[in-house]
Amino acid sequence: MPEPQLTPEVFDRAIVAIALTAGPEHRLVYRNDAFLALFGPRPTGVPIREVFTEPGVDRFFETLDLVRADGTARQVTTPRTVETAEDDPESHRHFVYSCSPVSSRFGPGVLVSAIDTTAEVHSAQRAERLSTDRLHALQRYEALMSAVSQLVWLTRADGTMVELVPGWEELTGYPWRGTMDESWFELIHPRDREGLARRWLDAAEGEPTMFEHGFRVRTVSGEYRHVASRAVPIVRDGRLVEWIGATSDIEDRWRNRLRERLLARAVAVTEAPRPEDAFAAVAGLVVPDLTDACTVFVLSGREYSSQPGEIRGTRIASTARPGLPPLPPLRQQSFLLGPTARRAVAEQAPALLTFPAGHVPPGLVPEESSRWLARARATSLTLLPIVLDGVTVALAAAAGCDDTPPPGRADIELLQDVLQRAQLPLRQSLELQRTRDVALVLQRALLTAPPAVPGAELTARYQPGNRAAEVGGDWYDAFVLPDGSLALTIGDVAGHDLTAATTMGQLRSMLRSIAYNRTHLHTPADALTGLDTAADGLGVAVFATAVHLHLARATGTDGGWLAAWSNAGHPPPLLLPADGAPRFLDAGEADVPLCVAPAEPRHTHRAPVGPGDTLLLYTDGLVEVPGENLATGLARLAAAAGRAQGLPLPDLCDRLLAGVPDALDDIALIAFRAAVPEPATPEPAAAEPTDA
Secondary structure, eight states: OOOOOBOGGGGTTOSSEEEEEETTTTEEEEEOHHHHHHHOOOOSSSBHHHHOOSTTOHHHHHHHHHHHHHOOOEEEEEEEEEOSOTTOGGGOEEEEEEEEEEEETTEEEEEEEEEEOHHHHHHHHHHHTTOHHHHHHHHHHHHHHTSOOSEEEEEETTSBEEEEEOOHHHHHSSOOOSBOSHHHHTTBOHHHHHHHHHHHHHHHSSSOOOEEEEEEEEOTTSOEEEEEEEEEEEEETTEEEEEEEEEEEOHHHHHHHHHHHHHHHGGGGGGOOSHHHHHHHHHHHHTTTTOSEEEEEEEEESOOOSSOOOEEEEEEEEEEOTTSOOOOOOOSOEEEOOHHHHHHHHHTOOEEEEOSTTOOOTTSSOHHHHHHHHHTTEEEEEEEEEEETTEEEEEEEEEEETTOOOOOHHHHHHHHHHHHHTHHHHHHHHHHHHHHHHHHHHHHHHSOOOOOOTTEEEEEEEEOOOSTTOOOEEEEEEEEOTTSOEEEEEEEESOSSHHHHHHHHHHHHHHHHHHHHTTTTOOHHHHHHHHHHHHHHTTOOOOEEEEEEEEEEOSSSSOOEEEEEEEESOOOOEEEOTTSOOEEOOOSSOBOOBTTOTTSOOOOEEEEEOTTOEEEEEOGGGTOOTTSOHHHHHHHHHHHHHHTTTSOHHHHHHHHHHTOSOOOSOEEEEEEEEOOOOOOOOOOOOOOOOOO
């Protein structure tokens, strides 16, 4: 979901001075009438440092940089923004700037509202000259001007605290504590205590600076709320004597921003075409903002009615925040869901379980996951069903680990909302996977086992690529022709979808028929020409490459064969001689691919295949790597085949498949090996007659 853009013109008639900057240099791109009335003509289109050249505005520029850097709204006071007389303090004008991150048609920027506080400051300055007590009041007043007040407090150097404007008990349900001690820190979220203490010390040590920090406090209900505190140091006679500050309840604002951020990140799930990637993206949405770890189990079993029977889950994705033990590897092993998980599935409602650190109830998750939760000192597990079209297809398990308190009701609701908002991309991913499965079934149904051929050995392999939910049009074929010779084909139809797979089936069947019925009239080149003509005439033409090859036994008794082949734009066959280096049967450049120019002549090439020689036909997935030259892939294949040359034919094929650096594309290959004739056994000599 794109971030909403601000239309600055809505502020044209506002009574408050408004300006808008854009870009890292904070170019002034807009100012309203009130701004012009307050500051006079200021040029647009130039960096803000060229717009405000008066002394005393460096803090304003620094605040703009901070707001753009971390996206947090800030206020800043700028004394002496406009100076008219060096010796007259009351000629100096004072402003408070509120700076908020926004996005407009000019790009990311900062919206600035300016309030003239000259009268208030001058009044305070006059009071300062009257009494020291009035000075202290002025300091507190100026400090509070930059704080958003819900409750206002004063902390002295000795750690005692005074609630000036009550609100603590209304916020938390606990009475105000007059000392900043360990008992007060017990109400702070365990994961926020260290950061809060460090930030407070950073502000107090050395030259005291403003303190600003957000953290979570526990309420009497046991849940935590986000608050933000801002305080300024009060220094008298060079000595820090107290802090005055305000604390605001920002729970709703924090939760709304988190919800918007998480739902915006859910868009990334649509870019994950495989279910495992999609569910991994879903788990990553909620870690670490809402939970310490999240695992997703895809469900199988009966339809998930109000009383489900046996339901099994397979861990498909998991992620954990930094600092926790390494997650166990994903395995395609299912486990039987326990009663609590089955109830969550049946009722399609979250279930929260809490337990002592590391003591996970048995049967709740797979044993491997249970051991990990024990190492991570898990204290809670929230089971959240993921429902698509009324059916629970997966179960997410969100774990709170170490000293993380169990999630509150609002946390669970947000977890559930984020997971369910990913319905559309998850559905798309699962549908793509189902399409892929159908195509793979079709493809494997067509890719039958090669026939048994006397005097030779045949092995074929098909390996789907890991290119998301795509299915290729790769195919192989092997069949015996009426004259006893062997026909081998390897081909690749352009595309990675169900259409490519079905077109592959059509081309394969057509070539089989052409080659089988006309072998006494046609060479392999004629067979491919006939296929090209038929595909064009029947309207199934699509860009494809192929090698069609005939193997006939050579005359003589040495067990050799003669190969005749035609290549339609496909990678060349690889010959592995029994006693030599591998070489490609390229015979010059290949002919044009199929369905490109049916009238273009094709050529037949021939080569002997000796006893023990191996002939390998393959698709480009075995040699092509994105960003790499094809010649490099061919050289890698030849080297790998040479190293595996002595292996049995099935082992050789498996070794070549395993050696592909990154099998993005589908791979089909078929290997032929001519048998080595058994040496002739001499007949035993006839026994000479002997005298009886």
